[in-house]
Amino acid sequence: MPMTASFVHSPIRTLFPFQISAYTTPSGVIRYVDEGVGPPVVMLHGNPTWSFFYRRLITALHNRRRVIAPDHLGCGLSDKPQNYHYCLANHIANLEQLLVHLATGPVDLVVHDWGGAIGMGWAVRHPELVRRIVVLNTAAFLSPHIPLRIAAAKMPRFGEWTVRRFNAFALAATVWAVERPLPPEVRAGYLWPYDTPAHRIAIARFVQDIPLHPAHPTWPLIDAIDRELVCLRDKPMRIVWGGRDWCFDDRFLAGWLKRFPDAEVTRLDDAGHYVLEDASDDVIARIARWLLVE
Template identity: 30%
Template structure:
């Protein structure tokens, strides 16, 4: 069942389904061919708050909380390694009752989405990637930071440290630049970091990082020329964690890809919502094979 479109900035009541035995919550609006919006770290469907309404005027929009984030289940029995997460997208599509979609994905969602379109090209009609490490990795300071999270989560003494209450405050301070630039307000940032406010949430968080890898994945880069669906790269050019070079490589190596630069930081959908919405509406206008 689909729902009517909603107003700009509004978020419909969440629905739920089951993926890999765990509860997955998602926002849905509009009718027609499906568009799936995959968020990144540490966000939820709310990352797309300003885009869901306008896109729902043309499509059936589905914005899930990826398992472990937002209001979806945090099940430490589920593996968070890259291959498991990418394969989980296909099972999510099945649970949502969609076959072939327009797929827009940001940050961690783009990292997974790139692997998915390479494995399942028949299931992606159009692809949009927004400020994602994609086939590469982070700038050196962020590579060291996230690498410390992964290494720390794999060893018992440091894993216990990462699961203590102060980790919430550390992240709140670390993301303060996005309060200053207007990407988030305090309430929204608190929602994103709610996972770190309970013992169970922190246990899942260390589980996530234990399965994550910051290394470059050369196999993803090698297969970029195989992506034949209409692809748009939308990029905030002031991202301190992911260089513009990544976007330029994606645009150069994916056939017929276009690059749209936005005067924004990493969380561009929230910092520059009108520009990102316009870019995605233009993306949906790109002709795609039936």
């Protein structure tokens, strides 16, 4: 049974009841939430999550905004081609094509984890299409810092073997990326699309695409995105930061504030990397209210 067909009958559907649309690319089908009407808000997830990460924020917004939350190719409900070149450049290109297809016009952008580099990679090419930006524990600039847990997943052969054979990266994230234990049904929601080694290919490729030296093919692209971030400095930015994130820690928050000194910051001292999971209903409501301001 295709993944989207089995999803319709999955218990996860009760937690993620949104309409799923599809956009066909030459490499596979990208699936995405597209709900509501009004000025669009585009939400971009990271690794090893999917649009499920945004379910509470989608619920808070979709009665008054058009909410678009794609699953990157290889992730969530999107196709997971085995011979595709998973890299930042291609993820940005896919987003660009999707938003052209959807004829969104100017959007508010919400980014987390790899969604930061993907979203900002698109945004610096189209600053006229960016209204506001919400940043959630992410980066769009180079850093010499890599946690040992991530470095282990990047180890040749061993890293991919553990990520794909045992789902180690996604499983560990459901524990290490939060400060409050996830309810069993939410944990199952994060893991549901990644049920076989073949379905975990993008998780492994995202880890491999983290650039640690200038010879890495993604290094110059992130460096170029960073140099162009200045074109977005006049955009209203709200940063909501999990202060207990061991991956995107406060050094990355300082990096954002260096580049966007006028950003509004909410630092949640008791939240981890999956900041929207640890965030209270009040914090979700505050993010939504900020995005609802005309």
